[in-house]
Amino acid sequence: MSKIILNDVCKSWGKIEALNNINFECENGELLVLLGPSGCGKSTTLRLIAGLETLTSGTVEIGDRDVSNLPPVKRNISMVFQNYALFPHLNVGENILFGLKARKVPKNEQKKRLENAATLLGLADFIDRKPAQLSGGQRQRIALGRAIVAQVSVCLMDEPLSNLDAKLRQEMRQEIRSLQQRLKMTMIYVTHDQVEAMTIADKIILMKEGCIEQHGTPEDLYDRPATAFTGSFIGNPPMNILTPDDLILDGLPSFPTPLAGSTIRYLLGIRPENIEISGESGIEGLVVAIEYLGADTLIVCRSGEQLITLTVKGKTGVSVGDHLRLNWKPEHIHLFNGEDGRRIEGLAGGLIS
Amino acid sequence: MKLIFQPRYWNHINGWLLVLPAVFMISLFTHFPIGSNVFHSLFSMGTATRPEAFIGLENYKYLMDDDIFWKVLSNNLVYSLCTVPISIAIALCMALLINRNIRGRSLVRMAFFTPTVLPMIAVANIWLFFYTPEYGLFDQIFTVFGGDSHNWLGNPDSALYCLIVMVIWKESGFFMVFYLAALQQLSPELKEAGLVEGSGSWYYFRRVTFPLLMPTTLFVMVNAVVNSFKLVDHLVIMTKGGPDNASSLLLYYIYENAFSFWDTSYAATLTVILVLILAIITVIQFVVVEKRIHYQ
Ligand SMILES: Nc1ncnc2c1ncn2[C@@H]1O[C@H](COP(=O)(O)OP(=O)(O)O)[C@@H](O)[C@H]1O
Ligand SMILES: [Mg+2]
Numbered sequence: 001m002s003k004i005i006l007n008d009v010c011k012s013w014g015k016i017e018a019l020n021n022i023n024f025e026c027e028n029g030e031l032l033v034l035l036g037p038s039g040c041g042k043s044t045t046l047r048l049i050a051g052l053e054t055l056t057s058g059t060v061e062i063g064d065r066d067v068s069n070l071p072p073v074k075r076n077i078s079m080v081f082q083n084y085a086l087f088p089h090l091n092v093g094e095n096i097l098f099g100l101k102a103r104k105v106p107k108n109e110q111k112k113r114l115e116n117a118a119t120l121l122g123l124a125d126f127i128d129r130k131p132a133q134l135s136g137g138q139r140q141r142i143a144l145g146r147a148i149v150a151q152v153s154v155c156l157m158d159e160p161l162s163n164l165d166a167k168l169r170q171e172m173r174q175e176i177r178s179l180q181q182r183l184k185m186t187m188i189y190v191t192h193d194q195v196e197a198m199t200i201a202d203k204i205i206l207m208k209e210g211c212i213e214q215h216g217t218p219e220d221l222y223d224r225p226a227t228a229f230t231g232s233f234i235g236n237p238p239m240n241i242l243t244p245d246d247l248i249l250d251g252l253p254s255f256p257t258p259l260a261g262s263t264i265r266y267l268l269g270i271r272p273e274n275i276e277i278s279g280e281s282g283i284e285g286l287v288v289a290i291e292y293l294g295a296d297t298l299i300v301c302r303s304g305e306q307l308i309t310l311t312v313k314g315k316t317g318v319s320v321g322d323h324l325r326l327n328w329k330p331e332h333i334h335l336f337n338g339e340d341g342r343r344i345e346g347l348a349g350g351l352i353s
Numbered sequence: 354m355k356l357i358f359q360p361r362y363w364n365h366i367n368g369w370l371l372v373l374p375a376v377f378m379i380s381l382f383t384h385f386p387i388g389s390n391v392f393h394s395l396f397s398m399g400t401a402t403r404p405e406a407f408i409g410l411e412n413y414k415y416l417m418d419d420d421i422f423w424k425v426l427s428n429n430l431v432y433s434l435c436t437v438p439i440s441i442a443i444a445l446c447m448a449l450l451i452n453r454n455i456r457g458r459s460l461v462r463m464a465f466f467t468p469t470v471l472p473m474i475a476v477a478n479i480w481l482f483f484y485t486p487e488y489g490l491f492d493q494i495f496t497v498f499g500g501d502s503h504n505w506l507g508n509p510d511s512a513l514y515c516l517i518v519m520v521i522w523k524e525s526g527f528f529m530v531f532y533l534a535a536l537q538q539l540s541p542e543l544k545e546a547g548l549v550e551g552s553g554s555w556y557y558f559r560r561v562t563f564p565l566l567m568p569t570t571l572f573v574m575v576n577a578v579v580n581s582f583k584l585v586d587h588l589v590i591m592t593k594g595g596p597d598n599a600s601s602l603l604l605y606y607i608y609e610n611a612f613s614f615w616d617t618s619y620a621a622t623l624t625v626i627l628v629l630i631l632a633i634i635t636v637i638q639f640v641v642v643e644k645r646i647h648y649q
Contacts, residue, residue: 052545073551085546089564098560099550146550 001028002063002076002153002186004049009058011044018044020210022058026203028153031180031187033197036207037233042190045207046156049188051075062154078147080157084139086131093118093127096145113149120179121145137168144179155180157189161196173200194234198222206230224334228341231269231334237298237309240275241336242268247304251283251326265338272298274332275310277318282327283308287320301326387628394621405618412622422623424598425606428513432602433581435514440521441573444528445566449558452536462533469527477590480519481506484591506592509599516587516600524580528573535569536562567646571638578634582627603627 004026011019019041026032034042047053049060051072059068067075078099086095093114094101100110118124121141131139140160147155160176161169177200180187191197197204198218206213206221206229213233214226225231231239242248244266276282285301285308292298296311301324308326318324335344394412399405416422447465451458468476483490484505492502505515539562547557585605588594594601594609601609604627611620 050545050549052548072545072549077549079546079549081542081546083540083542085540085542087543087561087565090560098547098552101560102547102550102552102556146546150550 003028003061004032004154004186004188005061006045006049007059007061009045009048009060010056011041011048011053012056018210019048022210022212024205024212024215026186026188028186029184030202031177031189031200033201033204034188034190034207035194035197035204035233036192036213038192040207041210042192042207043158046158046188046190049075050077050079050156075154076152077154077156078150078152080143080147080155080160082159082162084131084143084163086139086142088131091128091130092123092134092142092145095131095142096123096149099146099150110149113151114145117145117148120148136164137172140164140172144176148179148183153184153186155185155187157187159190159192161191162193169196176200195236198234206233224343225269226343228267228269228336231336235271237272237311239269239271239334240308242270242306242308243338244268245304245306248283248306251281251303252328264344266344267336267338267341269334269336270308270328270332272309272311275308275326275328277310277312278325278327280325282325285324285326287318287322287324290316290318290320299324390621390624390628393618394625396618398616398618412619415619416622416626421598421601421606425594425601425603428599428601429582429603431513432517432520433578435517436520436524436581437574437577440524440577441528441570443521443525444573445532445570447525447529448532448536449562452533465529466526468523468525469530471523473523473584473586474590476519476523477587480515480522480587481591484515506600507596509596512592512596512600516591519587519591520581520584524577528577531569531573532566535566539565567642571642571646574642575635575638578638579631582631603630 006022006024009019009022010017022041022045024032034045036042044053048055049062051067051070051074055068059066061067062075062077072079087098090098096117097110097114100113105113114127115124118127121144123138123141123145126134126138131142134142140163143160157176161172164172173196176189179185189200198221201218203216204218204221205215208229214221214230216226221230221234225234225239228241232241248268283303285303287299288302288307289300290297291300292315296313297316297318299310299312299316299318301308301310303326310326336342337344395407395409396405397403397408397411451462451465455461471479482488486492486504486507487496487502489505491505496502503511506512543561544557547561552560582602583604585602585608588600588602588605592600594605598606603623607620607623607627610616610623
């Protein structure tokens, strides 16, 4: 089996601490996405699993085997690199078969696997071409081909789509997902694009500054963000994180909160798609910007010092300079601790008024 | 009728004007001397009593029968065939060695490169000392291990090889720099892909590094071959081509003819042969190797 487990993994370069106590498990056949802003340690995590970097402390297990001190070859993995790592002087076939030849897999077996992968990826007509003669998407497929012919059950991908244009990116991510499911691969997929992560993942690990912010299904991350950072990272446009000042508290009808009576500083999280424009009651907002996106429209309002973004379906009659009243239902409110950004559970009980 | 220049003509004229200075300089210092050299090789040497006269291919006929010419030519072939591949191989090995993250890398790199920055005259003098019978470095080492003293440079059997060793020592560091630059251009991602795919270092070198270094190898090879014909400074210091022309090279023989024997027309004849040899070798290298090179 090919379950991947990281135990207390730390990695630092001299004084630079890239990863701090990373623990997670990736189940057999699961597609796990490592998501996070640039520099948060996604690639480092992946490279530690691949064995391209050495651990500072902790262990990595793949398929019930401690591989912490094994070289990449012995870890039974395949990897797709950001720039594809294709050998420019070798043709498509030789690029795909590079690893099999290195491992001296019999010739007829090589041929069989190459044909298989080439048809699967629609590369059959390009076997004799050099990478430079192919488009970005086709090059990406060569890199995938390499991972497929290796016939190992663990595949690691580091921002595999970041060099493609938007449309191709969407196609390729569906392709990668269906390949992963068909071949029952255990896949760890690194990206900084939350849309990519949400659409492709079984589970997402959101990282920030070398630590795990949240590990869960895409629905978990969207519905119950564990921190204000998760809330503002997942979703497009991002969640509004508001400091509850008088303007906001006065505008809202009272809502149940576990904070009643306590003096904790807290933050209010509300998703743009959950905000409604209401008639009389609600928070007062001055429209400062409007972005028409086709299916919906994005409206940015100012309330006191704070900006609130909301989306409405289709086109609106609202224009910049209008005064709106904004409202949302209590069940859509997320509460976060103002000190550490952690989610405050249990929107029930007392009331804030 | 008025001449109307269309833009495309202007383009051509512009282009020619731009390259004109370069064309002029190259013609003046390269093409014209070659032509004049060929021209001179067809004349006899003028002396005080006899003016120079057109003698056609007489000089070339003499050259065919000149034993020393054949001797220096074969010397030069041995010299090239030894120095070129060996110095390239050593350069590549050194470059691979210091392209890794090892401690004291810059020190090693400097050590490898030092022979290159020394002038040939200085190098020749240093090695002259190394080869000195009895007192020289090599003899001292040999006698410690109970060997006999050798007259390295005085022996016709060893003189040429002594020069070859020295030149390899001098040239390798220079070629290493080119290989090092090329190696640093290779993406580390390729190496990592190789590691994940399970290629050992030899397999990776054979299938990836070496082929991707081919453009550099061609460049270095052309330079090495040309150098092996045109660098003869050390002969002046170390052996003067001796003993009995055992270590003489083509260009040194030309130099002797022109400036020791003052037979400039025979020197011109030899020069024509040298230029021909170099041209042929260069063309062959480009045509043969070019086909097997992948340029990024
Ligand atoms: N080889 C290295 N030497 C020093 N610091 C590094 C090295 N590789 C990565 N880092 C640092 O580790 C942190 C995480 O990097 P990385 O894992 O590449 O982030 P990303 O999430 O963008 O992939 C960054 O701050 C980066 O500067
Ligand atoms: Mg990265």
